[in-house]
Amino acid sequence: MGFIIRLETSFEWLLLSGLIFFLAQGLLLFLLVVRLKHQFAEIYPQINKKIRFYYLGVLTIDFLFFVLLAFISSQRFSSLMPIITACHSTFYYMTADYLRENYPDFYDKHISLWECL
Structure with a gap:
């Protein structure tokens, strides 16, 4: 019986940490x-529209990560972080490339997207 309680506590901790991660990412993206x-x-x-695509893409990746966290053990959490980071970077570079190609004057004139982060 003690094992079941410990398993439920671990599962609840994973869900809580995933939710906190998801909310923090949402705030940073906002x-x-x-x-x-x-x-x-x-x-x-x-x-x-392009910025919204970026915003929704990253939040979708984070939500899928949150769902995935519910089904994996905490030992595998750190091995998934490079995948999540790669997804975020992909959406960032797609947005930055779009701005650089379509609006080069504004992209060069204003601060870079990295400084916005």
């Missing part, structure tokens, strides 16, 4: 979008 809106105010209406 702050990024607010900074982008401020830095690229002149062209933000045109890039709004």
Whole structure:
């Protein structure tokens, strides 16, 4: 009986830590979008869809990670972090490339996206 209680506690801890991670990522992404809106105010209406794609893509990856956390053990958590980081980087570079190719004057004139992070 003690094993079942310990397993449930571990499962609850994983769900709680996954939820905290997901909420923290959401907050960071929200702050990024607010900074982008401020830095690229002149062209933000045109890039709004691309930024939303980035935002929703990263949140989707985080949600899938959160669901995956519910089914794996805590020992495998650290081995999944490079995959999550790679997904975030992919969405970031797709957005940065879009801005660089389609709006080079604004991209060069304003701060880089890295400084927004």
